[in-house]
Amino acid sequence: MKREKTLFLILTVAAVACGLTAGFGEQKDARAILAKAKEASGGTAWDSVRTVYTKAKIVTSGLTGTAEAWEDVVVGRSLTQFALGPMKGAEGFDGKVLWTQDTSGQAHAEQGGDARLGAADDAYRRTMAYWYSERRPGTVEYSGEKQEGGRTFDVLTMTPKDGRPFQVWVDAATFLFDRVIEKAAMGTETVYLSDYREVSGVKLPFATRKTNGEARYDHFITAEKVEINVPVEDAMFVMPVAAPPDFAFAGGATSTTVPFMLTNGHIYLDVRLDGQGPFRFLCDTGGANIITPEVAKSLGLGATGSLEGRGVGEKSEDIGLTKVPSLEIGGVTLSDQVFAVFPLADLAKAEGVAAQGLIGYEVFKRFVVTLDYEQGRLTLTLPSAFSYTGGGTVVPFQFNGQIPQIEGEIDGIPGKFDIDTGSRSSLTLLAPFAEKHSLKEKYRAKIEAVTGWGVGGAARSYVVRAGTLKLGGVRVHGPVTEISLQKKGAFTDPYVAGNVGAGVLARFNIVFDYGRQRLIFEPNANFSRPDLYDRAGMWFNLEKGVFRIIDVVPGGPAAKAGLKSGDTILTIDGQTPAELPLPRARLKLKSERPGTRVRLRVRAAGGAEREGTITLRDLI
Numbered sequence: 001m002k003r004e005k006t007l008f009l010i011l012t013v014a015a016v017a018c019g020l021t022a023g024f025g026e027q028k029d030a031r032a033i034l035a036k037a038k039e040a041s042g043g044t045a046w047d048s049v050r051t052v053y054t055k056a057k058i059v060t061s062g063l064t065g066t067a068e069a070w071e072d073v074v075v076g077r078s079l080t081q082f083a084l085g086p087m088k089g090a091e092g093f094d095g096k097v098l099w100t101q102d103t104s105g106q107a108h109a110e111q112g113g114d115a116r117l118g119a120a121d122d123a124y125r126r127t128m129a130y131w132y133s134e135r136r137p138g139t140v141e142y143s144g145e146k147q148e149g150g151r152t153f154d155v156l157t158m159t160p161k162d163g164r165p166f167q168v169w170v171d172a173a174t175f176l177f178d179r180v181i182e183k184a185a186m187g188t189e190t191v192y193l194s195d196y197r198e199v200s201g202v203k204l205p206f207a208t209r210k211t212n213g214e215a216r217y218d219h220f221i222t223a224e225k226v227e228i229n230v231p232v233e234d235a236m237f238v239m240p241v242a243a244p245p246d247f248a249f250a251g252g253a254t255s256t257t258v259p260f261m262l263t264n265g266h267i268y269l270d271v272r273l274d275g276q277g278p279f280r281f282l283c284d285t286g287g288a289n290i291i292t293p294e295v296a297k298s299l300g301l302g303a304t305g306s307l308e309g310r311g312v313g314e315k316s317e318d319i320g321l322t323k324v325p326s327l328e329i330g331g332v333t334l335s336d337q338v339f340a341v342f343p344l345a346d347l348a349k350a351e352g353v354a355a356q357g358l359i360g361y362e363v364f365k366r367f368v369v370t371l372d373y374e375q376g377r378l379t380l381t382l383p384s385a386f387s388y389t390g391g392g393t394v395v396p397f398q399f400n401g402q403i404p405q406i407e408g409e410i411d412g413i414p415g416k417f418d419i420d421t422g423s424r425s426s427l428t429l430l431a432p433f434a435e436k437h438s439l440k441e442k443y444r445a446k447i448e449a450v451t452g453w454g455v456g457g458a459a460r461s462y463v464v465r466a467g468t469l470k471l472g473g474v475r476v477h478g479p480v481t482e483i484s485l486q487k488k489g490a491f492t493d494p495y496v497a498g499n500v501g502a503g504v505l506a507r508f509n510i511v512f513d514y515g516r517q518r519l520i521f522e523p524n525a526n527f528s529r530p531d532l533y534d535r536a537g538m539w540f541n542l543e544k545g546v547f548r549i550i551d552v553v554p555g556g557p558a559a560k561a562g563l564k565s566g567d568t569i570l571t572i573d574g575q576t577p578a579e580l581p582l583p584r585a586r587l588k589l590k591s592e593r594p595g596t597r598v599r600l601r602v603r604a605a606g607g608a609e610r611e612g613t614i615t616l617r618d619l620i
Contacts, residue, residue, distance in 0.1 A: 033170055033175070042198075045202050060217070063084050065084030066083055078092060085321050093122065136160060140158055200229070208220075249332050279357055280353075284420070349541040363380070395520070415497020417500050448460065479504055509522045533619060547569035547582070561613060
């Protein structure tokens with residue numbers, strides 16, 4: 001499950017200042033359009049602008065808040081601090097490194113491809129390099145006229161060096177910038193600029209609206225105060241040092257160990273919230289803190305807002321926010337933690353296990369986390385007390401949002417791979433990467449199926465068996481590999497090659513050392529076991545006490561037995577779902593040897609019941 005930039009929004013309020021007044025181009029004489037745009041918005045007064053300070057109001061997804069932004073428009077540095085509902089945080093760019101700071105005060109550099117390219121675009125706009133080319137290089141072109149609402153716009157396209165193309169629409173009547181359109185990893189974002197006012201001789205938009213096309217998640221930013229050439233110090237833009245700890249180990253200890261259950265490739269462990277529980281939580285390296293509405297109600301907590309959440313599925317989901325007084329994991333207690341409030345009932349249908357919440361990045365970033373997949377134990381250690389002396393392979397990583405990302409290869413093709421304990425799969429190759437390298441053809445993919453279920457619903461993929469996956473100095477042979485067919489959601493990121501999940505990770509005991517940005521892989525007893533894929537050729541969920549078939553692989557064993565999507569399975573080899581829970585049923589159909597005959601009692605969508613038999617076989 002990838003929450004990343006959808007749960008905890010970093011709102012760049014620089015949009016209300018000159019940072020988003022972008023321009024480009026060469027044709028129709030684009031340079032002449034830019035010259036008129038500069039003249040219309042202040043002319044030579046821009047030449048003396050060095051810094052911009054903005055204080056603004058934020059309204060988005062049922063939340064209101066405030067923000068302050070400082071911009072160095074000559075170098076391109078910036079700092080934005082915000083408070084939105086129960087969240088607060090900051091985002092900065094020191095001219096080279098983009099960083100974010102969350103509610104706890106923890107900060108890290110944003111090193112994923114989407115973040116790097118976005119930072120280059122922001123810096124180009126912020127420095128007004130379309131007028132002052134000596135500040136930052138880039139290519140320019142004129143892209144034609146657009147008509148909308150009785151208005152005419154000249155569209156200018158710009159590609160900064162080390163950035164990505166984006167458009168600016170210039171009002172042909174006023175020559176003021178009307179909007180900026182940029183395609184990011186998770187979709188296209190448009191920022192509309194309006195309510196231009198004069199400040200120190202230049203005109204700036206005091207109102208912006210940022211949208212991804214789903215209006216209920218739009219961000220409205222209104223400038224309340226803008227000042228030109230305020231003093232700034234270099235230290236303002238530097239990533240903050242670690243905040244004071246908001247946690248404590250019991251009895252002066254420096255580590256704590258708790259058991260976990262690995263089910264469907266997912267890690268489940270018990271936690272306590274505000275002294276109550278235990279509650280069963282999922283553990284997801286890239287996930288945010290989540291509790292279900294039922295848990296929030298039991299704790300007497302309300303939720304505010306309806307932010308956008310996305311995962312492996314293609315649908316967006318509404319997410320509220322709350323603050324939990326304490327989170328206990330074994331012998332360590334974290335205080336005043338922000339949680340998203342989100343229903344997990346649909347996930348329980350796919351898991352056969354009811355989770356009451358989720359923990360991930362917010363926990364991992366504070367400690368050195370050791371996942372012993374072999375023994376089912378999770379250990380949290382104070383970073384200052386951790387010293388590694390084992391023989392595992394140390395692999396450095398960068399942060400892609402909140403997810404550790406490793407440089408690697410799949411069968412000789414280099415790419416960046418996210419490490420995701422929240423994925424049941426072994427390896428998912430993302431759709432843009434697969435298309436770029438013609439992987440469907442390379443692996444002669446024939447099996448198309450539902451291969452996962454998470455926030456946003458089902459995920460579909462081609463399923464193949466790859467040769468060798470390299471993650472730094474780690475090699476894994478023969479992983480079951482999914483070539484994603486998603487059109488929206490986390491698996492459409494063009495800057496990521498693949499997502500590495502439990503089918504690979506469980507072969508190791510792994511140290512997650514976020515502070516030192518390294519993972520340590522120790523092969524365990526599972527390392528040489530073959531990676532298996534479902535031998536029945538169907539996906540089913542648990543609904544109302546029966547297994548409902550969601551998807552059937554054409555030509556697979558289930559299809560040959562006459563099973564169809566919408567049918568329900570009442571018994572498997574005489575056992576009901578209550579007697580053979582969903583995780584065990586899936587394991588049975590995956591791990592029993594080829595040729596095994598499995599008896600089913602099935603109810604068709606029309607209500608008729610019948611007996612049937614499927615003969616298991618390898619599909620890949």
